[in-house]
Amino acid sequence: MVDLFNNLALGMAVALSLKNLLLCFLGCLVGTLIGVLPGVGPIATITMLLPITFGIDPTGALIMLAGIYYGAQYGGSTTSILVNIPGEATSVVTCLDGHQMAKQGRAGVALGIAAIGSFIAGCVATLVIAALAAPLTRMALLFGPADYFALMVLGLMFAVVLARGSVLKAIAVILVGVLLSTVGTDLESGEERLTFGWSEIADGIDVAVIAMGMFGFAEILRNLESSQTRDVVHAAIGHLLPDRNDMAQSAMPIARGTFLGGLLGLLPGNGAVLGPFASYTLEKKLAKDPSRFGRGAIEGVAGPESANNAGAQTAFIPLLTLGIPPNAVMALMVGAMTIHGIIPGPQIMTKQPNLFWGMIASMWIGNLMLLVINLPLIGVWVRFLKVPYRLMFPSIVLLCCIGIYSVNNSPFDVVMTAGFGFFGYALVKFGFEPAPLLLGFVLGKLMEEKLRQSLVISRGSFMTFIDRPLSGGLLALSLVLVVIAVIPSIRKGREEVFQGAE
Amino acid sequence: MSEVPNRAPSGSFIRSPIDFGGGLFLIAIAGIGYGGAFTLPFGQLSGIGSGLLPKVVSVLVAGFGVLLLVQSLVIPGERLERWSLRGPIYVLSSVVVFAATVRSLGLVVAGPLCFIVAALADRDSRPVEAVISALVATLVCGFLFKELLSLPIPFDVIGVLGPLHGPYEALKASAKALVSGSH
Numbered sequence: 001m002v003d004l005f006n007n008l009a010l011g012m013a014v015a016l017s018l019k020n021l022l023l024c025f026l027g028c029l030v031g032t033l034i035g036v037l038p039g040v041g042p043i044a045t046i047t048m049l050l051p052i053t054f055g056i057d058p059t060g061a062l063i064m065l066a067g068i069y070y071g072a073q074y075g076g077s078t079t080s081i082l083v084n085i086p087g088e089a090t091s092v093v094t095c096l097d098g099h100q101m102a103k104q105g106r107a108g109v110a111l112g113i114a115a116i117g118s119f120i121a122g123c124v125a126t127l128v129i130a131a132l133a134a135p136l137t138r139m140a141l142l143f144g145p146a147d148y149f150a151l152m153v154l155g156l157m158f159a160v161v162l163a164r165g166s167v168l169k170a171i172a173v174i175l176v177g178v179l180l181s182t183v184g185t186d187l188e189s190g191e192e193r194l195t196f197g198w199s200e201i202a203d204g205i206d207v208a209v210i211a212m213g214m215f216g217f218a219e220i221l222r223n224l225e226s227s228q229t230r231d232v233v234h235a236a237i238g239h240l241l242p243d244r245n246d247m248a249q250s251a252m253p254i255a256r257g258t259f260l261g262g263l264l265g266l267l268p269g270n271g272a273v274l275g276p277f278a279s280y281t282l283e284k285k286l287a288k289d290p291s292r293f294g295r296g297a298i299e300g301v302a303g304p305e306s307a308n309n310a311g312a313q314t315a316f317i318p319l320l321t322l323g324i325p326p327n328a329v330m331a332l333m334v335g336a337m338t339i340h341g342i343i344p345g346p347q348i349m350t351k352q353p354n355l356f357w358g359m360i361a362s363m364w365i366g367n368l369m370l371l372v373i374n375l376p377l378i379g380v381w382v383r384f385l386k387v388p389y390r391l392m393f394p395s396i397v398l399l400c401c402i403g404i405y406s407v408n409n410s411p412f413d414v415v416m417t418a419g420f421g422f423f424g425y426a427l428v429k430f431g432f433e434p435a436p437l438l439l440g441f442v443l444g445k446l447m448e449e450k451l452r453q454s455l456v457i458s459r460g461s462f463m464t465f466i467d468r469p470l471s472g473g474l475l476a477l478s479l480v481l482v483v484i485a486v487i488p489s490i491r492k493g494r495e496e497v498f499q500g501a502e
Numbered sequence: 503m504s505e506v507p508n509r510a511p512s513g514s515f516i517r518s519p520i521d522f523g524g525g526l527f528l529i530a531i532a533g534i535g536y537g538g539a540f541t542l543p544f545g546q547l548s549g550i551g552s553g554l555l556p557k558v559v560s561v562l563v564a565g566f567g568v569l570l571l572v573q574s575l576v577i578p579g580e581r582l583e584r585w586s587l588r589g590p591i592y593v594l595s596s597v598v599v600f601a602a603t604v605r606s607l608g609l610v611v612a613g614p615l616c617f618i619v620a621a622l623a624d625r626d627s628r629p630v631e632a633v634i635s636a637l638v639a640t641l642v643c644g645f646l647f648k649e650l651l652s653l654p655i656p657f658d659v660i661g662v663l664g665p666l667h668g669p670y671e672a673l674k675a676s677a678k679a680l681v682s683g684s685h
Contacts, residue, residue, distance in 0.1 A: 052651045052653070168570055169524060169570070171566060172567070172570070175566065176528070176531055176563055179535045182555050186552035191542060193556055194535060196538055217593065221586075224589040224623055225586045225589055390621065390626045391621075393593075393620065394616075394617040394618070394635070395635070397616060400597075401597055402647055405604060406647070406654075409654060411602070411604060411605055412601070415597070415598055417597065422590055425590060429583055429585060430523050430582075431580065448555050460546060
């Protein structure tokens with residue numbers, strides 16, 4: 001316990017330096033600004049803004065990136081409530097009741113409760129991260145390559161179980177991600193793989209290129225063809241602060257949402273995405289009058305928004321302690337951290353305590369800042385959202401181009417991003433979800449490395465994965481998950497969770 | 503999912519066009535993957551070759567493609583959504599135009615070109631409005647990324663801004679002096 005407070009104090013000292021405070025503020029602000037753009041989710045936002053962190057020292061850059069991430073999350077909720085265009089899967093739920101509330105002239109309250117719920121969830125999640133970080137890191141140091149491999153298999157299995165829709169398609173899309181990860185020079189033999197002679201991809205495909213294509217451009221293409229016109233709320237925003245009645249109604253949903261979201265966020269394999277859906281379903285089941293849901297029930301905003309933010313934050317735990325990204329956003333964070341010379345994993349906390357605890361402390365500060373930035377700025381966002389989409393989307397395209405060009409100063413990357421844009425569009429048309437692909441892409445690289453290492457250590461015996469209790473146990477658990485995924489009754493339950501929100 | 507919203511017409515041979523298409527798509531990807539790794543060695547278990555993973559994964563992807571194809575003949579599912587051409591063609595061309603011009607001409611030319619070509623993707627776009635917004639967006643981006651964030655993106659390579667350049671630099675210099683003077 002004493003350790004925990006010492007560590008947090010160290011973190012605060014780092015995060016409260018004037019420069020880092022400024023970076024955190026700037027990150028939250030620009031993150032929200034880009035995140036508010038309709039159809040631009042956290043993944044596209046982070047990719048677009050990644051280059052602006054290049055000149056900064058690693059600690060500051062990570063603090064800023066985390067700020068961008070929360071800002072993007074919050075901006076996405078704002079857009080969901082005001083315009084009914086979710087930036088990504090997790091804000092779909094907020095649209096349901098949030099937009100209805102907005103239509104009834106209660107947009108202010110919806111935005112207010114979203115901000116308050118997110119802030120509470122963020123505070124709790126920060127404490128959870130701080131408490132779990134040290135023990136998990138100690139555990140991670142015991143992991144050998146075989147155990148890491150098994151853990152990543154487990155993570156991918158979770159991603160399959162938690163994905164929406166067809167299990168077949170979920171596995172397939174992850175495998176495509178793994179296949180993409182093999183593009184580039186083989187680290188051991190130096191042979192070029194799947195490059196088809198293009199020297200530009202000899203170093204592999206940048207995760208930013210895939211992310212921007214599949215989540216930035218593909219999303220624009222889909223928004224362009226949806227005939228439903230955007231539905232910016234014209235009703236008054238109303239007062240921002242929820243009254244006592246609203247607060248009483250939201251208190252328990254916020255608590256339950258925080259718990260559910262935080263727990264699911266910890267799961268390897270896209271658990272954070274499930275949080276809002278699970279929270280919405282739970283609140284609807286617990287409600288005295290479930291028919292209010294979908295017609296502007298405040299619980300339907302408070303719960304899922306808290307779950308969303310809690311999950312968004314606890315998802316950092318597997319990344320920072322084990323070095324394994326649990327979802328697509330964190331997969332992108334791996335790329336971002338690598339650019340700054342930081343390799344995610346247990347060694348961050350032991351070797352760079354300043355960076356580690358500074359980033360965690362800044363998460364709490366960032367949440368506070370979002371509350372402060374967003375409530376007064378809501379009027380600005382509303383005006384911003386009234387810009388017609390015919391002018392908005394070319395600006396987004398231009399921003400994406402500048403962003404992706406600046407990552408490597410490479411025009412080839414820009415062209416490749418266009419390719420992935422079309423690829424992502426096609427995937428969605430064929431009914432695949434793009435997010436697991438990004439996870440498979442980043443985990444694929446790590447998995448191959450660990451697989452080879454463990455087989456070298458065991459001199460080519462696959463028994464090493466079963467003999468070691470840790471990896472054996474994790475692989476057994478993965479097997480159980482696969483079985484669960486295909487059992488019809490559980491599949492039905494899983495669909496209900498997602499259906500409840502539709 | 504008990505109600506399929508976009509159910510394909512019953513009685514046809516392919517009962518789930520979306521899965522049928524998805525299966526073919528996967529098989530195509532697997533084909534490209536296997537082709538790209540064709541000459542690479544498999545290796546042994548103690549020293550895995552560079553070709554093992556791409557080949558095994560390609561075969562697995564193809565396998566799932568076949569499973570989806572089979573499933574699409576048995577289990578009814580959704581129709582394939584219509585693919586629009588206008589959006590992808592213009593938006594993706596605008597990105598390629600940006601890539602082709604940013605180095606040689608700079609953001610000052612690449613930005614508006616990219617914006618205008620992208621704007622063509624939407625039938626509702628109005629020419630004058632688009633051109634003006636393109637210029638404004640480019641200048642804002644240029645100021646933001648070039649001046650505030652000092653990213654090394656080429657801005658005005660061929661000197662389009664020509665006569666404006668001198669006064670602008672002077673303005674910038676005096677602004678800088680003002681900022682550093684106030685410290």
